Amino acid sequence: xxxxIQNARVLDPASRTDQVMNVLLDGDRIAAFAPGLSDPEAVxxxxxxxxxxxGLIDIHVHLRxxxxxxxxTIYTGTRAAAAGGVTAVCCMANTNPPxxxxxxxxxxxxxxxxxxxxxxxxxxxxxxxxxxxxxxPLGEMIEAGAVGFSDDGRGVMDxxxxxxILEYSTIFGTPIISxxxxxxxxxxCHMNEGQMSVKLGMIGMPREAxxxxxxxxxxxxxKTGAHIHxxxxxxxxxxxxxxxxxxxxxxxxxxxxxxxxxxxxxxxxGFNTNAKMNxxxxxxxxxxxxxxxxxxxxxxxxxxxxxxHSVYDKDQEFPLAPFGIVGLxxxxxxxxxxxxxxxxxxxxxxxSLVTNKPARVMRLPGGxxxxxxxxxxxxxxxxxxxxxxKSRFYSKSxxxxxxxxxxxxxxxxxYVAGKPVYPFT
Amino acid sequence: MRVWRRKDxxxxxxxxxxxxxxxxxxxxxxxEIQSRTIKKVPTLRGKVAVLLFYEPSTRTRTSFELSATxxxxxxxxxxxxxxxxxKGETLVDTAHNLRVMGTDVxxxxxxxTGAPHHLAEHIELPVINAGDGTNEHPTQALLDMFTIRxxxxxxxxxxxxxxxDVLHGRVAHSNMWGLLTMGAKVRFxxxxxxxxxxxxxxxxxxxxxxxxxxxxxxxxNMLRIQKERMTRNFFPSIKEYSRIYGLTMERLxxxxxxxxxxxPGPINRNVEIxxxxxxxxxxxxxxxxxxxxxxxxxxxxLLVSGEKESSKKLxxxxxxxxxxNG
Numbered sequence: 001x002x003x004x005i006q007n008a009r010v011l012d013p014a015s016r017t018d019q020v021m022n023v024l025l026d027g028d029r030i031a032a033f034a035p036g037l038s039d040p041e042a043v044x045x046x047x048x049x050x051x052x053x054x055g056l057i058d059i060h061v062h063l064r065x066x067x068x069x070x071x072x073t074i075y076t077g078t079r080a081a082a083a084g085g086v087t088a089v090c091c092m093a094n095t096n097p098p099x100x101x102x103x104x105x106x107x108x109x110x111x112x113x114x115x116x117x118x119x120x121x122x123x124x125x126x127x128x129x130x131x132x133x134x135x136x137p138l139g140e141m142i143e144a145g146a147v148g149f150s151d152d153g154r155g156v157m158d159x160x161x162x163x164x165i166l167e168y169s170t171i172f173g174t175p176i177i178s179x180x181x182x183x184x185x186x187x188x189c190h191m192n193e194g195q196m197s198v199k200l201g202m203i204g205m206p207r208e209a210x211x212x213x214x215x216x217x218x219x220x221x222x223k224t225g226a227h228i229h230x231x232x233x234x235x236x237x238x239x240x241x242x243x244x245x246x247x248x249x250x251x252x253x254x255x256x257x258x259x260x261x262x263x264x265x266x267x268x269x270g271f272n273t274n275a276k277m278n279x280x281x282x283x284x285x286x287x288x289x290x291x292x293x294x295x296x297x298x299x300x301x302x303x304x305x306x307x308x309h310s311v312y313d314k315d316q317e318f319p320l321a322p323f324g325i326v327g328l329x330x331x332x333x334x335x336x337x338x339x340x341x342x343x344x345x346x347x348x349x350x351x352s353l354v355t356n357k358p359a360r361v362m363r364l365p366g367g368x369x370x371x372x373x374x375x376x377x378x379x380x381x382x383x384x385x386x387x388x389x390k391s392r393f394y395s396k397s398x399x400x401x402x403x404x405x406x407x408x409x410x411x412x413x414x415y416v417a418g419k420p421v422y423p424f425t
Numbered sequence: 426m427r428v429w430r431r432k433d434x435x436x437x438x439x440x441x442x443x444x445x446x447x448x449x450x451x452x453x454x455x456x457e458i459q460s461r462t463i464k465k466v467p468t469l470r471g472k473v474a475v476l477l478f479y480e481p482s483t484r485t486r487t488s489f490e491l492s493a494t495x496x497x498x499x500x501x502x503x504x505x506x507x508x509x510x511x512k513g514e515t516l517v518d519t520a521h522n523l524r525v526m527g528t529d530v531x532x533x534x535x536x537x538t539g540a541p542h543h544l545a546e547h548i549e550l551p552v553i554n555a556g557d558g559t560n561e562h563p564t565q566a567l568l569d570m571f572t573i574r575x576x577x578x579x580x581x582x583x584x585x586x587x588x589x590d591v592l593h594g595r596v597a598h599s600n601m602w603g604l605l606t607m608g609a610k611v612r613f614x615x616x617x618x619x620x621x622x623x624x625x626x627x628x629x630x631x632x633x634x635x636x637x638x639x640x641x642x643x644x645x646n647m648l649r650i651q652k653e654r655m656t657r658n659f660f661p662s663i664k665e666y667s668r669i670y671g672l673t674m675e676r677l678x679x680x681x682x683x684x685x686x687x688x689p690g691p692i693n694r695n696v697e698i699x700x701x702x703x704x705x706x707x708x709x710x711x712x713x714x715x716x717x718x719x720x721x722x723x724x725x726x727l728l729v730s731g732e733k734e735s736s737k738k739l740x741x742x743x744x745x746x747x748x749x750n751g
Contacts, residue, residue, distance in 0.1 A: 198627060200539065201538055201560025202538050271542050316543070317543045320537065
């Protein structure tokens with residue numbers, strides 16, 4: 001089946017294309033795009049006044065299945081993605097049981113085939129049972145479709161184990177994603193150590209708990225030649241370290257999340273559990289450093305760390321509430337509004353942070369508009385002004401600090417493999 | 426006329442000078458009641474105060490219990506061991522069960538920071554924080570300020586040195602907020618492991634040398650040092666802590682003449698405070714305990730018999746405050 005999307009403002013960050021054109025989809029691929037392009041066999045879709053760009057790739061998502069289906073499932077999580085213009089996600093392995101073997105990866109693939117509506121690339125754990133002790137079978141998980149490995153949610157505390165993981169990963173060249181946290185410094189801590197933790201009478205997580213492990217993993221990546229990817233970078237010192245080691249040629253990549261760019265520890269005021277995440281929200285200075293890190297390429301991409309938790313989970317005494325917020329449905333509107341204001345980048349460069357760049361980090365197809373590329377794309381209506389309303393989320397969870405934020409522009413349609421997956425029929 | 430408008434007393438961080446003065450002034454009247462032969466007034470007759478304690482406490486619990494009974498309220502004591510908390514009920518659910526049984530005020534002590542704030546948001550009843558985790562213990566700070574004011578007449582411009590575990594110290598935190606609001610100068614002193622440098626941003630002075638911290642102080646408030654901190658490497662031994670941060674008569678000489686020595690109790694004699702200092706003329710430690718009743722009576726009165734109570738249960742109008750005075 002062929003589809004011709006006509007008169008869209010076509011934005012492709014990889015080739016820096018920005019032009020009103022027609023785009024022809026043939027089956028699950030992009031066939032061609034050009035002004036005035038036509039095809040007698042194609043079903044025509046008019047996109048006058050709309051933008052068309054590659055579907056977003058979110059390399060840090062918790063779909064919670066198996067084990068925490070009360071928070072999210074592959075069905076609800078991928079629908080949230082589609083509604084947010086995200087056509088591919090990497091799903092984290094800290095499920096119950098954790099995805100630490102081939103069977104687990106296959107389970108994800110089967111559930112995605114049955115219930116998913118966007119592409120899902122499983123991440124496997126780096127250690128068996130996420131216990132930080134024994135190396136998980138990376139090879140057989142890669143065969144089953146795993147694209148990266150991480151004990152995300154729990155850092156690998158044993159340095160020798162981390163060294164072995166990185167050494168071993170070089171057989172495959174697959175990225176190892178570091179959840180950079182020194183747990184000995186964050187035990188029983190629930191927010192950033194800073195002015196706000198003093199005000200709320202809480203013992204905070206020192207920023208050094210993050211940067212110390214970043215330093216360690218950079219050193220180990222340098223020694224082993226492995227590809228280390230840093231999840232959810234949140235501090236200034238982390239950015240400085242990554243920049244320094246990248247310049248020395250260490251194979252390191254890094255992501256940050258929208259909330260670290262847009263919020264500070266102040267958001268925790270009043271024991272707001274929707275501002276509780278790990279790493280915790282930091283300070284204005286860190287925000288500025290993250291912006292600088294994005295602008296100079298130290299930070300490669302933006303990922304949401306979509307971490308759904310039910311209302312019941314979050315509506316608890318602050319220290320009892322779990323870490324994390326949802327992000328799939330707010331990523332694109334925030335990117336093209338509040339994040340744009342922060343980064344002051346052109347649209348192509350902004351989109352690059354959530355399309356071709358994350359694809360490159362995780363070595364995934366997609367993220368580009370090119371003949372022969374997967375027909376995963378977003379049609380965006382730049383005009384409507386609206387307000388983020390968590391009650392309208394397709395995700396099973398509502399834990400967002402961005403409820404009520406005003407934004408402009410809305411996902412008009414999302415295509416995965418040439419098929420419209422959003423709006424839902 | 427000054428009125429109390431808050432539903433709860435959760436902490437002193439955002440409480441104004443007027444509000445603190447109202448509590449302290451009300452407490453003065455309450456203290457006067459304590460010097461009468463009949464120490465009980467009917468103000469809260471027919472009201473129910475529940476003491477919901479998720480952490481062991483003798484002094485604070487007894488003090489609240491006596492305060493409530495002297496105002497003629499009925500008091501229910503709940504401690505974790507006997508509550509349904511062990512059965513997995515949430516704090517909010519427990520509190521709602523108490524509410525529908527006719528409770529008028531919940532006095533909550535909890536090991537979890539922010540627990541009273543969470544509860545207060547989810548229940549219409551007044552909640553009094555009797556200590557939450559590492560955050561605040563507002564009634565202790567109010568009784569400390571009451572005691573200081575009784576002796577010094579004012580808090581404005583006084584130098585108050587607070588010594589000990591400031592990091593985990595809810596008494597220290599509430600004192601910091603209250604004293605700063607009331608115009609006092611606050612010094613925190615303790616080992617760097619137990620005094621957070623960020624406290625400086627709140628407007629207090631940080632000391633690690635006890636002698637320097639005592640120099641010129643009007644008040645010295647010695648916090649109880651908890652032995653369990655030792656195992657987490659906050660300091661190596663009680664003996665060493667005592668040597669560096671224990672208050673001796675010798676050290677006390679550096680303070681201003683007429684210095685008040687305070688302690689929220691229970692005291693560890695010869696650990697943070699030497700026995701002779703605790704028993705000296707400078708010590709007002711037992712006065713603090715006495716004043717605790719007056720301050721807690723004042724708070725209960727302000728929170729429970731306030732304006733919001735006007736229309737219901739009016740066949741028996743609670744006596745006005747003025748009438749108690751008269």
